[in-house]
Amino acid sequence: MNKRVTIEMPDDMHRLILKYAEEAGKAPDAYMLDILEERLEDAYFVKRAEEALDAIERGESRIVSGEEFWRGLDD
Helix, strand or coil: CCCCCCCCCCCCHHHHHHHHHHHCCCHHHHHHHHHHHHHHHHHHHHHHHHHHHHHHHHHCCCCHHHHHCCCCCCC
């Protein structure tokens, strides 16, 4: 089920959304959904990367070279 969300934004930002949506050949609502989806995906991957870095810093994981990674997998 879809939900409707209303936000207030500066006029300049709204004009940019309308402009970029038109350039992309999309309705402003569809354009904003695409932008939000991309941002949420980015946030997810940044969070995962931060968690991996934290695990490396705590010594729970380590970085290996490409050669070490592939060693033995060809057999």
